[in-house]
Amino acid sequence: MLRLGALLLFIWSSLAQAELTIEITQGVDQPVPVAVVPFGWQQARSLPEDVAQIISDDLYRSGLFAMMNRNNMLSFPTRSKEVYFRDWRLADQDYMLIGQVLAEADGRYRINYELYDVVNETRLLAAYIKGTNKQFRRMAHRVADAVYQKLTGIPGAFATEIVYVTAQRLSQERYNYRLEVSDADGANPKVILQSNEPILSPSWSRDGKKLAYVSFETGRPAIFIHDKLTGAREQVTRYRGLNGAPSWSPDGKTLALTLSKDGNPEIYTLDIASRKLTRVTRHYGIDTEATWSADGKSILFTSNRGGAPQIYQQELATGWVERLTFEGDYNAKAHLTHDGRHLVMVHRNRGSFHIAVQDLKTGRLDVLSQTSLDESPSIAPNGSIVIYATQEGDKEVLAAVSLDGQVKFRLPSKSGNVREPAWSPYLQ
Amino acid sequence: MSDGLKSYILPTILALLFHAGLVMLTATTWFETEGKQVRVTPRHINAELVDLRSQNKAKDEAKRKADASKKAAAKKTASKKAAAKKKAEAKRKAKQRAEKDKQRKIAQKKKADNKRKADSKRKAEAERLSLAKKKKADQQKAEQKKADQKKAEQRKQAEARRIADQAEQEEKLLAQERLRQQQAQQQAQADAEQAWQAQAQQLVASASDVIRSGVQSQWVRPASARNGMVVSVRIRLLPTGEVDDANIFKSSGDEAFDRSAVKAVLKAERFPKLQNIDPVVFDRYLRQIVLEFRPDDLRY
Amino acid sequence: MRVGTISKAIVVAATVAWITGCSSTGSSSDSSETMEQDTQQQDQASSSGTGSDSSMESGQMDHDAMMAQKAEEAKAALAALQSVFYFDFDKAVVPADAFEDLSAHAKYLSMNPDARLVLEGHADERGTREYNMALGERRGKAVSRFMTVQGAASNQIEVVSYGEERPAMMGHEDGSWAKNRRVELKYSH
Numbered sequence: 001m002l003r004l005g006a007l008l009l010f011i012w013s014s015l016a017q018a019e020l021t022i023e024i025t026q027g028v029d030q031p032v033p034v035a036v037v038p039f040g041w042q043q044a045r046s047l048p049e050d051v052a053q054i055i056s057d058d059l060y061r062s063g064l065f066a067m068m069n070r071n072n073m074l075s076f077p078t079r080s081k082e083v084y085f086r087d088w089r090l091a092d093q094d095y096m097l098i099g100q101v102l103a104e105a106d107g108r109y110r111i112n113y114e115l116y117d118v119v120n121e122t123r124l125l126a127a128y129i130k131g132t133n134k135q136f137r138r139m140a141h142r143v144a145d146a147v148y149q150k151l152t153g154i155p156g157a158f159a160t161e162i163v164y165v166t167a168q169r170l171s172q173e174r175y176n177y178r179l180e181v182s183d184a185d186g187a188n189p190k191v192i193l194q195s196n197e198p199i200l201s202p203s204w205s206r207d208g209k210k211l212a213y214v215s216f217e218t219g220r221p222a223i224f225i226h227d228k229l230t231g232a233r234e235q236v237t238r239y240r241g242l243n244g245a246p247s248w249s250p251d252g253k254t255l256a257l258t259l260s261k262d263g264n265p266e267i268y269t270l271d272i273a274s275r276k277l278t279r280v281t282r283h284y285g286i287d288t289e290a291t292w293s294a295d296g297k298s299i300l301f302t303s304n305r306g307g308a309p310q311i312y313q314q315e316l317a318t319g320w321v322e323r324l325t326f327e328g329d330y331n332a333k334a335h336l337t338h339d340g341r342h343l344v345m346v347h348r349n350r351g352s353f354h355i356a357v358q359d360l361k362t363g364r365l366d367v368l369s370q371t372s373l374d375e376s377p378s379i380a381p382n383g384s385i386v387i388y389a390t391q392e393g394d395k396e397v398l399a400a401v402s403l404d405g406q407v408k409f410r411l412p413s414k415s416g417n418v419r420e421p422a423w424s425p426y427l428q
Numbered sequence: 429m430s431d432g433l434k435s436y437i438l439p440t441i442l443a444l445l446f447h448a449g450l451v452m453l454t455a456t457t458w459f460e461t462e463g464k465q466v467r468v469t470p471r472h473i474n475a476e477l478v479d480l481r482s483q484n485k486a487k488d489e490a491k492r493k494a495d496a497s498k499k500a501a502a503k504k505t506a507s508k509k510a511a512a513k514k515k516a517e518a519k520r521k522a523k524q525r526a527e528k529d530k531q532r533k534i535a536q537k538k539k540a541d542n543k544r545k546a547d548s549k550r551k552a553e554a555e556r557l558s559l560a561k562k563k564k565a566d567q568q569k570a571e572q573k574k575a576d577q578k579k580a581e582q583r584k585q586a587e588a589r590r591i592a593d594q595a596e597q598e599e600k601l602l603a604q605e606r607l608r609q610q611q612a613q614q615q616a617q618a619d620a621e622q623a624w625q626a627q628a629q630q631l632v633a634s635a636s637d638v639i640r641s642g643v644q645s646q647w648v649r650p651a652s653a654r655n656g657m658v659v660s661v662r663i664r665l666l667p668t669g670e671v672d673d674a675n676i677f678k679s680s681g682d683e684a685f686d687r688s689a690v691k692a693v694l695k696a697e698r699f700p701k702l703q704n705i706d707p708v709v710f711d712r713y714l715r716q717i718v719l720e721f722r723p724d725d726l727r728y
Numbered sequence: 729m730r731v732g733t734i735s736k737a738i739v740v741a742a743t744v745a746w747i748t749g750c751s752s753t754g755s756s757s758d759s760s761e762t763m764e765q766d767t768q769q770q771d772q773a774s775s776s777g778t779g780s781d782s783s784m785e786s787g788q789m790d791h792d793a794m795m796a797q798k799a800e801e802a803k804a805a806l807a808a809l810q811s812v813f814y815f816d817f818d819k820a821v822v823p824a825d826a827f828e829d830l831s832a833h834a835k836y837l838s839m840n841p842d843a844r845l846v847l848e849g850h851a852d853e854r855g856t857r858e859y860n861m862a863l864g865e866r867r868g869k870a871v872s873r874f875m876t877v878q879g880a881a882s883n884q885i886e887v888v889s890y891g892e893e894r895p896a897m898m899g900h901e902d903g904s905w906a907k908n909r910r911v912e913l914k915y916s917h
Contacts, residue, residue: 167893169898175894198890198891198893198894200857200858200861200891200893201857201858216890216893219888220888221861221888221889240886241865241887242861242862242865242889244858244861244862245858245861258858258861258862260862260865265862265865265866286859286862286863286866288858288859288861288862289856289858289859302856302858302859304818304859308818309818309855309859330855332855332856332859333856333858333859346855346856348855353854353855372900373853373854373900375855375856375857376856376857391900394898394900419857420857
C-alpha cells in the first residue's frame with residue numbers, strides 16, 4: 001500500500017515537472033546596439049554641448065555598446081508617446097535613450113531622460129538631472145553612468161576624472177612637465193602644475209579631493225599634496241634620497257611612500273596630520289610602489305628581495321610578509337581591484353612589459369595588453385577598465401583594457417608624451 | 429629486569445597488531461565511503477529528464493496493463509473456484525438427504541419389526557422359525573439393497589466428478605489461450621508506445637538543439653555576468669515555432685543578467701524548424717519549456 | 729713612490745673587496761661581480777701611477793700660486809676623466825672599466841674638500857617608473873660608496889636618482905637602453 005502510494009507520488013511529480021528544460025551555457029560577446037536619440041531643446045539659441053553625443057561617446061568607449069548612427073534614425077522622439085518600438089526594432093536596436101533639455105526659471109538646466117528596452121517594449125529608466133550652463137558635460141556623463149548601470153549591472157564611471165603627467169622635450173636638456181586633470185573622456189584638461197623638472201606618481205585621495213605626487217622642482221624629489229578645491233599645495237617630505245610613490249590609505253589620513261633616507265629604498269607610512277613617520281619594510285633590497293589593501297590593514301609593494309621585482313604584501317600590525325606573485329621574472333606596481341580579488345600590475349612576459357591581472361582566489365594570471373612598454377596601470381572605480389601608459393611609435397600614449405581583456409582602446413592622443421594615468425574614485 | 433621487559437613484548441606486539449588492524453579497517457571504510465560519494469553530474473540534465481520521464485511513463489503503462497490482466501485472471505480463477513465450491517456443496521447436501529431417508533426407512537422398518545414381533549408373540553411359536561428365516565432374508569435383502577444403492581451412488585459421483593474435471597480442464601486451456609492473446613496484444617501496444625517514445629525523444633532532442641543554438645547566438649551577456657549565475661526563463665512556443673511569450677521563471681538576482689536571458693529568447697524570435705515536428709510531440713513536450721541560462725565560458 | 733704605489737694598490741683592493749661584500753648582501757646574485765674583482769685590481773694598480781702625482785714635485789712655488797696651479801691641473805685632469813658610467817639591466821654593480829676614472833674623481837674630491845659632486849642615477853625606460861627611480865639611486869649609491877672608500881668624504885657626494893625620466897638616448901632598443909642605464913657625475917663648484 002505504501003509502495004503504491006510512493007509510486008503514485010512519483011508519477012504525479014514527474015507529470016508536474018513535465019516541462020522540458022534546455023541549458024544555455026554559451027553566448028556571444030558582441031556590443032549591444034543602443035540608439036541615443038538627440039535630446040530635445042525647444043529654444044532657438046543652441047546649447048553649449050550636445051548632451052546625447054557625449055552620452056553616446058561614453059557608452060561607445062566602454063566597448064560594450066554599438067551606437068546607432070543618427071543619420072539612420074527615422075525619427076527623433078523626445079517623449080515616450082513619440083516612441084514606436086517597431087521602428088527601432090526593425091533598425092535592430094536593443095535599447096534606446098531619449099531625452100530633452102529644459103531651461104529652468106533659475107537659469108539652470110534640467111535634462112529629462114528615458115531608457116527603453118526596444119525588444120521587451122518596456123521602459124527601464126525615467127529620471128532627470130539638473131545643473132548649470134557649465135555642467136553640461138558632467139550632467140551628460142552622469143546620465144551615461146545611469147544608463148550603463150541599468151544595462152550592465154555595474155555602476156558607470158564616466159563622471160570621473162583622470163590625472164596624468166605630460167612631458168615635452170624642448171631641447172637636449174630642457175623639458176616641460178605638466179600635471180593635468182581631465183574628465184575621464186579626456187575633455188576639460190586642467191593644468192595642476194608645470195615644471196622643467198620631472199613630475200611623477202600622481203595618486204588620488206579616496207575622496208577624490210586631493211592629489212599627492214612627486215616633483216623634482218627643488219632639484220631633488222619631494223612629495224607634495226595638492227588640494228583640488230582650493231588649489232593649495234604643500235610639500236610633505238624632503239628627505240635625503242628617494243621621496244617617491246605616494247599612495248593614500250583608504251581612510252585618507254595616511255600616505256604610504258618610499259624613502260631611502262635610512263640607506264635602502266623602504267616603505268614608510270606618513271600620518272598626514274601629525275607628520276609622524278613609521279617605517280614599514282626593513283630589507284636591503286628595493287621596496288617601493290606601495291598600495292593599500294581595501295581594509296587599510298596591509299600594504300602591497302614591489303620588492304626585489306627575491307632577486308627580481310615581485311609583489312609582496314605586508315600586514316601593518318604584525319609585519320607578516322607574503323609574496324603574492326610567482327609567474328614571470330618581473331611583476332611591479334600592483335593595484336588591487338576594489339573587491340580585493342584581482343591584482344593588476346606590470347608584468348614582463350618574454351622580455352616585453354604588459355599589463356596583467358592575477359586572480360588572487362585562483363592564482364590565475366592573465367596578460368591583458370598586447371601593446372609595448374606598458375606601465376602605470378590604474379583601475380576605474382567600477383573595476384571594469386584598466387587605464388595604462390604605453391608606447392606608440394616614439395610617443396607615450398594612454399590606452400585602456402577591460403579587466404576581462406575583451407575591450408581595448410586608445411585614449412585620444414594629446415600633444416607630447418602622456419604618462420602615469422591615475423583614475424579618480426567616484427566623485428561627488 | 430629482563431623479565432619485566434619480556435612481559436611487555438607480547439602486549440606491545442598485540443597492541444601494535446590491533447592498531448594496524450584498526451587503521452586498515454577504518455582506512456578501507458573511508459576509502460569505500462569516499463568512493464561511493466563520487467557523483468557524476470550529467471552535462472545535459474534536460475535530456476536525462478526527458479528520457480527518464482518518458483521511460484517511466486512507458487513502464488507505468490505496461491505495469492498498469494499487466495496489473496489489469498493479472499486482475500482479470502485472478503477474477504476468473506476466483507469464479508471458477510466458486511463454481512467448484514457450489515458443486516461440492518450440492519453434492520454434500522444430496523448425501524445428507526439420502527442419509528436421512530435411509531434412517532427414516534430404518535426407523536419405519538423397526539416399527540414394522542416391533543409390530544411383527546408383537547404379532548408373533550400373539551401367534552404361535554411354530555411360526556417363529558419361518559419368521560426368523562424370513563426376517564433374516566429380509567434383512568439380507570435390505571442390506572443388499574443398501575449396498576447396491578451405495579455403489580450406484582458412488583458410481584454416479586465418480587462420473588460427475590470426471591465430467592467436472594474435464595470441463596475444468598477445457599476451461600483452463602481456453603483461459604490460457606485468451607491470456608496469451610491478451611499478452612500479445614499488450615506487447616504490441618507497448619512496442620508501439622516505445623517506438624513512439626523513442627521517436628518523440630529524438631524529435632525533442634533535435635528541437636532542443638535548434639532552440640539552444642538559436643538562443644545562444646542571440647545571448648549577449650552583460651558585464652555583471654559571472655560563470656555560475658543561473659536564470660531560468662519559461663517560454664511558450666506556437667506550433668509555427670514562434671516565441672509566444674518569455675518570462676523569468678527563476679531569477680538570478682541580477683537584473684541585467686535576467687534581462688539578457690529574456691532578450692536572447694525574444695530576439696531569437698522563432699525557430700522555423702519546429703514547424704515540422706509531429707504536433708502530438710510538440711504539444712506534449714515543446715509547447716512550454718524552460719531555458720536555463722548558466723554561462724560557463726566567461727572569464728570569471 | 730714605489731711604496732705609494734703599493735699602498736694605493738692595497739687601498740684599491742680593499743675597496744673592491746668592501747664593495748663586493750656590500751653588493752653580495754644586496755639583491756643581485758650576479759656572478760660577474762666576483763669575476764670582475766681581479767681585473768680591477770690589476771687595472772687600478774697599473775693606472776694609479778699616472779694619476780695626479782705631478783703636483784707633488786713642485787715644492788719651491790709659493791703657496792697661492794701652487795694652489796692655483798694645482799687646482800688648474802686638477803681641473804684639467806678632471807676634464808679628461810670619464811663622467812658617465814654605464815650599468816647592466818636591473819643591476820647596480822659598478823662596472824669594471826669605471827674603476828680607474830672613479831678613483832681619480834675620488835682623489836680630486838679628497839684633495840678639494842670644498843668640491844661637491846652630485847651623482848645622477850638613471851635607468852632605461854623598461855619597467856615601472858618608481859622601481860627605476862630606486863634602481864637609479866642604487867647605481868648612484870654604488871658609485872658613491874666606491875668613491876668614499878677611495879678617499880672622498882661622504883658629505884661631498886649627493887645621489888639624486890632620476891629613474892627613467894631623463895634618458896640620454898631617445899630610442900627604444902638595446903643600444904639606447906644601454907646608454908640610459910648610467911650614473912652621471914656633476915660637480916657643483
